[in-house]
Amino acid sequence: MFDSVLVANRGEIAVRVIRTLRRLGVRSVAVHSGADSDAPPVRAADTAVLLGPPDGSSAADSYLHIERIIAAAHRTGAQAVHPGYGFLAENAAFSRACGDAGLVFIGPTPASIELMGDKIHAKAAVHAAGVPVVPGSEGDSLTDAQLLAAARAIGLPVLLKPSAGGGGKGMRLVRDADRLPEEIAAARREARASFGDDTLLVERWIDRPRHIEIQLLADTLGNVVHLGERECSLQRRHQKLIEEAPSVLLTPDIRAAMGAAAVRAARACDYAGAGTVEFIVPGDDPSSYFFMEMNTRLQVEHPVTELAVTADGAHLDLVEQQLLVAAGEPLAFTQDSIAFQGHAVEARICAEDPARGFLPTGGRVLLLQEPQGEGIRVDSGLAPGLVVSSSYDPMLSKIIAYGPDRPTALRRLRAALAETRIVGVTTNAGYLRRLLAHPDVIAGRLDTGLVERHPELTVAGTTDNPSDGPPVPVEDEALIAAALARQLALTPAAAEGGWTDPFSLPSAWRVGGEPAWTLHQLRLPGGEPVEVRVRPVSTRTVLDGTGRAGEFEVRLRENPGVAVRLVPERDRLLLTLGGTTRSFTHATDSSGGTAPDQAVHWLARDGDSWAVHPYDPVEQLSHGIAGGGAAALNAPMPGTVTVVKVTVGEKVAKGQPLLILEAMKMEHVITAPYEGTVDQLRVTAGGTVAMDELLAVITPSEETP
Numbered sequence: 001m002f003d004s005v006l007v008a009n010r011g012e013i014a015v016r017v018i019r020t021l022r023r024l025g026v027r028s029v030a031v032h033s034g035a036d037s038d039a040p041p042v043r044a045a046d047t048a049v050l051l052g053p054p055d056g057s058s059a060a061d062s063y064l065h066i067e068r069i070i071a072a073a074h075r076t077g078a079q080a081v082h083p084g085y086g087f088l089a090e091n092a093a094f095s096r097a098c099g100d101a102g103l104v105f106i107g108p109t110p111a112s113i114e115l116m117g118d119k120i121h122a123k124a125a126v127h128a129a130g131v132p133v134v135p136g137s138e139g140d141s142l143t144d145a146q147l148l149a150a151a152r153a154i155g156l157p158v159l160l161k162p163s164a165g166g167g168g169k170g171m172r173l174v175r176d177a178d179r180l181p182e183e184i185a186a187a188r189r190e191a192r193a194s195f196g197d198d199t200l201l202v203e204r205w206i207d208r209p210r211h212i213e214i215q216l217l218a219d220t221l222g223n224v225v226h227l228g229e230r231e232c233s234l235q236r237r238h239q240k241l242i243e244e245a246p247s248v249l250l251t252p253d254i255r256a257a258m259g260a261a262a263v264r265a266a267r268a269c270d271y272a273g274a275g276t277v278e279f280i281v282p283g284d285d286p287s288s289y290f291f292m293e294m295n296t297r298l299q300v301e302h303p304v305t306e307l308a309v310t311a312d313g314a315h316l317d318l319v320e321q322q323l324l325v326a327a328g329e330p331l332a333f334t335q336d337s338i339a340f341q342g343h344a345v346e347a348r349i350c351a352e353d354p355a356r357g358f359l360p361t362g363g364r365v366l367l368l369q370e371p372q373g374e375g376i377r378v379d380s381g382l383a384p385g386l387v388v389s390s391s392y393d394p395m396l397s398k399i400i401a402y403g404p405d406r407p408t409a410l411r412r413l414r415a416a417l418a419e420t421r422i423v424g425v426t427t428n429a430g431y432l433r434r435l436l437a438h439p440d441v442i443a444g445r446l447d448t449g450l451v452e453r454h455p456e457l458t459v460a461g462t463t464d465n466p467s468d469g470p471p472v473p474v475e476d477e478a479l480i481a482a483a484l485a486r487q488l489a490l491t492p493a494a495a496e497g498g499w500t501d502p503f504s505l506p507s508a509w510r511v512g513g514e515p516a517w518t519l520h521q522l523r524l525p526g527g528e529p530v531e532v533r534v535r536p537v538s539t540r541t542v543l544d545g546t547g548r549a550g551e552f553e554v555r556l557r558e559n560p561g562v563a564v565r566l567v568p569e570r571d572r573l574l575l576t577l578g579g580t581t582r583s584f585t586h587a588t589d590s591s592g593g594t595a596p597d598q599a600v601h602w603l604a605r606d607g608d609s610w611a612v613h614p615y616d617p618v619e620q621l622s623h624g625i626a627g628g629g630a631a632a633l634n635a636p637m638p639g640t641v642t643v644v645k646v647t648v649g650e651k652v653a654k655g656q657p658l659l660i661l662e663a664m665k666m667e668h669v670i671t672a673p674y675e676g677t678v679d680q681l682r683v684t685a686g687g688t689v690a691m692d693e694l695l696a697v698i699t700p701s702e703e704t705p
Helices: 011-026 040-045 068-078 094-100 108-118 119-128 144-154 177-196 252-268 302-308 318-326 406-419 429-436 439-443 472-487 616-622
Strands: 006-008 027-032 047-050 079-083 158-162 172-174 200-203 207-220 224-236 239-243 272-283 288-295 309-311 337-341 343-350 368-369 377-379 395-402 421-422 518-523 528-542 549-555 562-569 574-577 580-589 601-603 608-614 629-636 641-643 657-665 666-671 676-681 696-699
Touching: 006 011, 011 027, 011 040, 011 318, 011 377, 027 040, 027 068, 040 047, 047 068, 068 079, 068 094, 079 302, 079 318, 094 108, 094 629, 108 119, 108 288, 108 666, 119 252, 144 158, 144 177, 144 200, 158 177, 172 377, 177 200, 177 574, 177 666, 207 252, 207 318, 224 252, 224 302, 224 309, 224 337, 239 302, 239 429, 252 272, 252 288, 272 318, 302 309, 302 318, 302 343, 302 377, 302 395, 343 406, 343 429, 368 580, 395 406, 406 429, 406 439, 421 580, 421 601, 421 608, 429 439, 429 608, 472 528, 472 562, 472 574, 472 601, 472 608, 549 641, 657 696
Parallel strands: 006 027, 006 079, 027 047
Antiparallel strands: 158 172, 158 200, 207 224, 207 272, 224 239, 239 343, 272 288, 309 337, 343 395, 368 421, 377 395, 518 528, 518 608, 528 549, 549 562, 562 574, 574 580, 580 601, 601 608, 629 696, 641 657, 657 666, 676 696
16 A cells, blocks of 8 residues: 555545545645635645645646646655546546656556547447447547538437547537537537547437446456446436436346446456446336446545445445555455445535526635534535635535435435535535425436426425415525614614614614614625515514524515514524524625625525625616616626627627636626627626626617617
8 A cells, every 4th residue: 555645636526535545544645726725635635735826726737737746746755646536537648647757646547548538439449348339420530510410310319529528518419400510619619628629429319318327446457346336317417416326227137237338348448446337328228228438537426336335245435445456456355245235325516506597606605514414424625714716616515315225315315405504605505405305306217307307496495475475485585584684783782771872773763753664775696686675673682692683574575564583693593484483594795895784695594595795776887887778797607708709889689699708617608688789898808707797788779678
């Protein structure tokens, strides 16, 4: 075994690898960018080395810089390098450079990575080994015209895929032949940005397929075993959301056949280490499975295998197995000793906003509560105060639940997601909890299109109306709680003797008159301003001294007034409507100003969170948006402006692309809301923008209604 290992990655996977190294008594070395100087992997490792500029966040200057990583390994005395996943994990040049520098690369050989990293040649190799493959284009370096011809020959729908890379990035499902040229151009652009290679292939699309993968372990002595399957069918845009082991679809015979096919695929490239063979499986005929690709690394979802699979009755640590194989040790078990024991399900927590089309988010973690309890495991790269940047992949952590059976594992995971509080960064935790409660998911009726068919799950939902009217959106409850928190923050504590100067209260108090309403204008990111009118009935100091409690009459938008009670408790707000009390986790972000009315109030409940911003109409005037129907186009996500397609003074049509914003390897096109003129353009190509930062101002033409 090695004495010291460098972990060439960041976030939750770096922390997870370091955890195993510590358990084995192996010294760990972390590398990091300037932006990650205080991140959890740096704190967890025995030694940490800064790779890029102290204030930089570029992956190219840090996690993708091969020479600097190798120099850090030599400088710290590391004997081996663990690449995690992403970044350089499937980079044959990095594996080769480690070997040339006298370092052990904890993964397969460069030749194996090169063969399986090229989807075109990988399909040919495994097909020759007797593994069924999806019908598709043949040959590499196909031109756009050749891709068009292949797609028409195969028959639509088709899937465009980058030959390099993985993780679903750059894939495009095309059902309309007229869109093929546009989608090919977009797929090439995304593949080039993600992998530095815009080579594409095209495959037949199988409607309502299931995505099932087989975990492999192979040593350097020719022994290969599979550790059963993982079901990864719950996806959005080819990105996995939920994974579980075992799959409810497979019979023991089909599992054995798919496992044997995966072993043949590994032998076809002389594989060594931990790897995964991914199959596409028709849901109505699981015996007709097709090879998709082989991932020559540890998978994000490896914890479900660790929890649900045993070898000779003992659970395996796949990182430990990688280390043992890299050190030249033979596998200590055979295929006959592998068995499933119970069920495990994993949810990926990502910095994205489901209510806004899953746009990437970011920000500073103001408050963090991660779940714990029986059968719950959390692999996390989060910490209070951590800044989540748009420079890296949006995945923040993984929550994994284990149980003796699938219903127990699902129930535990739903409860764990409800307990998750990541305040300061909007995540998909609440959405994943609702997805796991969907009847089709509970019944195991899964396919890769299920998520797209149920957009209603992106909304947090409703709660019972205290006046027996329509249900109240949870989002509205958050707005009310934020308005009352603002109201209490503006309410001074009573002086000695219990007297408060009425002229200091935010109630427009006047002699002989009824208290007037205090108007709070609030806005959720990407939403329109909302008016919340508040009239205090009474306030008092909370017994534990954490703040002021109060009873209020509240009017939200044009709705009738309702009686509401709010009690602050440390990091919580207890909101009572109609005799029902619900709890919100609460934190404030005062980075925009120190005054109470300038703070952003964050509310979180059941995995969902809301950033409630103050809205000031006067601020619009400071941007030069004085009226006339002019539209302020704000950044829907933090990121980098990659393309600017217009200039100030240019006339634009409704829906015309104005600029392209990129964050977390995702492109977002900003379009004109109507026909008009570009009056302001606040950004240039290559510049970075914050969430809701002003990008441009469009003034409508006279003909625009």
